[in-house]
Amino acid sequence: MSTICLYGSASGAIDPTHIDLARRVGEAIARRGHDFVYGGGGTSVMGAAEAAARTAGARTIGVIPRALLDVEQPPEGISELVVTDDMRQRKAEMDERADAFIVLPGGLGTLEELFEIWVARTIGLHTKPLAVLDSGGHYAGLRTWLEDLVARGFARPLVWDVVCWTEDPDEALDFLEQAPRERVMLPSSEAVGKFSDWPRDRR
């Protein structure tokens, strides 16, 4: 049993298919015997996933900054609610409690969370696996742009190796449960010389 951290939309203006997906993910997390940690809100993707996970028997933990308590009503019945002083402390608390991360369709808040955890994984700051549920091509444009960043040398090819992109909740959770937790090692600049001399698959 692990604790899965979920990131996803807080918006009430999105297509309901994303809410259906969130419910399926919440149920799958519970069915597989995992705990669930997230941003503590009661709306949209995040709220639907929490409610489904809790109803299906998971222990659910919400982590919310004090300032958001005014605009966001955490769900009644949530297993544990952690109130933090600010957004940074909130993300740190979620990260620490998580053994793995799953990202659903979302906006700027979700992207910020995705990039923070992804970058940290690619520079060896943690070894926790990350899966993105790219339902309905929500992240297609982002992926195309990132492929171009890799092609032009702004990002290393290995950034793709540490993320599972899928439309299937069970495939995402299989990955989170089975992915090797090997730390990405950054070669020291002395040992390898100039970055531009590295073989492409080592960058």
Ligand SMILES: C/C(=C\CNc1ncnc2c1ncn2[C@@H]1O[C@H](COP(=O)(O)O)[C@@H](O)[C@H]1O)CO
């Ligand atoms: C501004 C309003 C509500 C915001 N409510 C939130 N409650 C809890 N967590 C939130 C909230 N907004 C953002 N988050 C975190 O970011 C992700 C969602 O952001 P997105 O921009 O919608 O993608 C989510 O994972 C949370 O951790 C009033 O309506």
